Structure formats: C-alpha cells, structure tokens
Amino acid sequence: MTTYALAHLRNVAFGAEIIAYLEAIDATMAPFGGRFVLHGDGNKRVLEGSFSGDVVMLSFPSRSAAEAWYASPAYQAILPLRTRNADGDVLLIDGVDDDHKATDILQKG
Template sequence: MTTYAIAHLRNVTLGPEIIAYLEAIDATLAPFGGKFVLHGAGNRRMLEGTFPSDIIMLSFPNRTAAEDWYASPAYQAILPLRTRNSDGDVLLIDGVDDDHKATDILRNG
C-alpha cells in the first residue's frame, strides 16, 4: 500500500541552505521509489479558511520504503538544511485502497 510523507512547512527562508536541500533531495528519494505528489504553495484556490504555509507530499511504494528513506544517511545529511530554515510538521501516513468508502473508518475505530 502506498505511504505518503506529508510536510506542513511554515516560515521557510529561501536562502542558500534551502536551495542546497532542494538540489539534493531528489537523489535521496530515488533509491526508495519516492516521488513528489505536491510541492509547495502551488496553484491553489482556498475554499475554506486560511492556509499561509506550504504542503509537500511525497509518495512511496510502502511504509518500509518511506521509513528507510527518512532514516537514510543521504536524507539525514540534508535534513538540517530544511529544519534550520523552516518550521513544520512531518508525518507518514498510509493511503487507502481504491475501493475505500468514508464509512470504512467506522469499522476501524
């Protein structure tokens, strides 16, 4: 099952360290089958509320690949470039099956 890494970033300082992070991250994803699904503010239209921050979503083939990517020496080497220059929250979450219905969560609770 696909696992997603989601980052909600705020107060990003787009300086030399973030640029170096952006230039290096793709190479850290490749060995784990990771790819970008969403990246940054993008072309968004707010339907409700406010959201003065960025969302980054990566997809991985499974939870193991996502966890291995995050823990990898290659990613850990560049991670401080992001954390020193932004505030944020990062999580891993598994996707749902193609036939998922909203009421399925009632059976899992």
C-alpha cells in the same frame, strides 16, 4: 500500500541552504521509490478556514520504504538544511485502497 510523507512548511527562509536541500533531495528519494505528488504553493485555493505556508507530499511504495528513506544517511545529512530554515510539521500516512469508502473508518473504531 502507498505511504505518503506530508509536510506543512511555514516561514521558509529561501536561501543557500534551502537551495542545497532542493538540489539534493531527489537523489535521496530515488533508491526508495519516492516521488513528489505536491510541492510548494501549488496554486492553492483555500475553501474553508485559513491556511498559510506550503504543502509538500511525497509518495513511496510502502511504509517501510518511506521510513527507510527518512532514516537514510543521505536524507539525514540534508535534513538540517530544511529544519534550520523552515518551521513545519512532517508526518507519514498510509494511503487507502482504490475501493475505499468514507464509512470504512467506522469499522476500525
């Protein structure tokens, strides 16, 4: 099942370290089958509430691939370039099957 790495980034200081991070991240994801689904502002339109910052979503073929990417020496080496220059929340979340319906979550509870 696909697992997504989702980041909500705020107060990004777009400078040399963020540029270095952006130049390096693709190579860290490649061995784990990672790819970008969303990246940055994305021409967003807020429909409800308020929202500031940027959303980044990566897709990995499995939870184990996503966890291995995040823990990899290659990604851990560049991670401080982002964390020193942006506030944010980052999480891994599993996708749902193609036939998923909203009421499926009722069976889990």
